[in-house]
Amino acid sequence: MSAPGDDSESAQSLELTRIEADAFFYTVFEYLGYDFRDYSDASRNRRLLRFVQRNSLGSISEAQGKVLRDADLLSAFLSAMTVNVTEMFRDPQVFGKIREALVPRLGTYPRIRVWVAGCSTGEEAYSMAILLAESGLLERSTIYATDIDAESLRAAKSAIYPADAMITATRNYQASGGMRPFSEWYVAKYDRCILSPELRPHIEFFSHNLATDNVFGEFHLIMCRNVFIYFEDSLQRRAELLFWQSLANFGTLAIGTREALTDAGGTLFTPLDRKQGLYVKKQNDHVRA
Incomplete structure (x- = not known):
């Protein structure tokens, strides 16, 4: 059973993630021209968090600055954001x-x-x-x-x-x-x-x-x-x-x-x-x- 403050803290954490993610995607669009702002929020933010974790970045905010300056990290970010599940003659x-x-x-x-x-x-x-x-x-x-x-x-x-x-x-x-x-x-x-x-x-x-x-x-x-x-x-x-x-x-x-x-x-x-x-x-x- 969760403590009384747990739900509130979880909601605040999700809201902070959403705010940081929105800022991240806005910056990527403004400075690099890649627009993920109207992608489905749940899938988009989940992929972003996975990218942050895989590249040992401390936070979305830290990732934002590094993606703007590091071409290899930008390439890794774009790969993380795109869906590569496919096969020949699928369907x-x-x-x-x-x-x-x-x-x-x-x-x-x-x-x-x-x-x-x-x-x-x-x-x-x-x-x-x-x-x-x-x-x-x-x-x-x-x-x-x-x-x-x-x-x-x-x-x-x-x-x-x-x-x-x-x-x-x-x-x-x-x-x-x-x-x-x-x-x-x-x-x-x-x-x-x-x-x-x-x-x-x-x-x-x-x-x-x-x-x-x-x-x-x-x-x-x-x-x-x-x-x-x-x-x-x-x-x-x-x-x-x-x-x-x-x-x-x-x-x-x-x-x-x-x-x-x-x-x-x-x-x-x-x-x-x-x-x-x-x-x-x-x-x-x-x-x-």
Whole structure:
């Protein structure tokens, strides 16, 4: 049984953590341009505290000053704040739906442009490249894969993954309707696998921040899966508008199967397959940039 003052002290401690965290994220945005202010508070603050503990920093306030001055510590902070849980052909039924419903439309374009936003370590981008290659479309396709974490992007560019990850990848690939033995898409060396060099030239990896950056091109398919669950509604609405502005006419947005759009009125997107998180851009002249 807690002492009478324990609950009060715990509440004060949580409030102090919230105040320090808000100050930390505001400073990081103002001075470095990385905006985590509208991420979900619980997840965001938990990751920040874990970062402080792992790097033996005395407090959030101490971490604030050091992150501003130490590039290596900033890189560690960004890695701590981003979510790197992914796998190739994750949610294979989504890729199956893309094969069935979207590939025929994509094939009508002379050049195909796909944006994988929040690409993490690149598995989803390479999955799309394999799907397009098997559909005979990769040669006229470019996949733009973006993230804010430099470490994740470096890992993605290497196209090297743990050998045991290929077990799950193979199972997912087969369930998605894969057309070839999945082993044809990589070479195993010891405990690592290197993906086929056929894929890498068609993928551009670079930094893009959904909280602060703007439109950088027009796309026929945008994949931003399992990212919105970490956003507050205001940041998600910004991202949804950014995606709407970035899609070509009749372009498709793919979000996580357990996510929903804030666009409840359907002013930006029409469901193609709500269960699989697929939405088509709606033509709306009244949407304001």
